Amino acid sequence: MAAENLLPREYGYVVLVLVFYCFLNLFMAFSVVKARKKYKVYFPTMYALESENKNAKLFNCVQRGHQNSLEMMPKFFMLMILGGIGYPLTCVALGSIYVISRYFYFTGYSTGDPHNRMKIGKFSFLAIIGLMICNILFGVKLVRG
DSSP states (O other), rough: HHHHHHHHHTTHHHHHHHHHHHHHHHHHHHHHHHHHHHHHTTTSSSSOOOTTTTHHHHHHHHHHHHHHHHHHHHHHHHHHHHHHHHHHHHHHOOOOOOOOHHHHHHHHHTTOOGGHHHHHHHHHHHHHHHHHHHHHHHHHHHHHH
């Protein structure tokens, strides 16, 4: 195949990390559905109001953990896809740190105490910065030829 001839062999690991994140996203989505049932927050309501639902904060923490991950997903995918061409193994390592720390970000947030999201989840932001650096280096390498 043409893509196999153009991309570094290690790029397959980049693809696997991205698919692993998709599974994490499914886990988070199912968790939100479960929280909707448990806390009686029905569609199309995005966030519960504390004046209407005594469990609003608990539901909103689950919802917000997933929503924040969705907001970050395009950046993560773009940085992995592009940076992985130039630095596949470095991006795989950083991407793996990102995915694992996003799991802890979500599960920490889902406790109902937003501070718990950062105990291990903070490393996802460091991984994003590392991926940004890989992309800058890759861009410079391309410009220089």
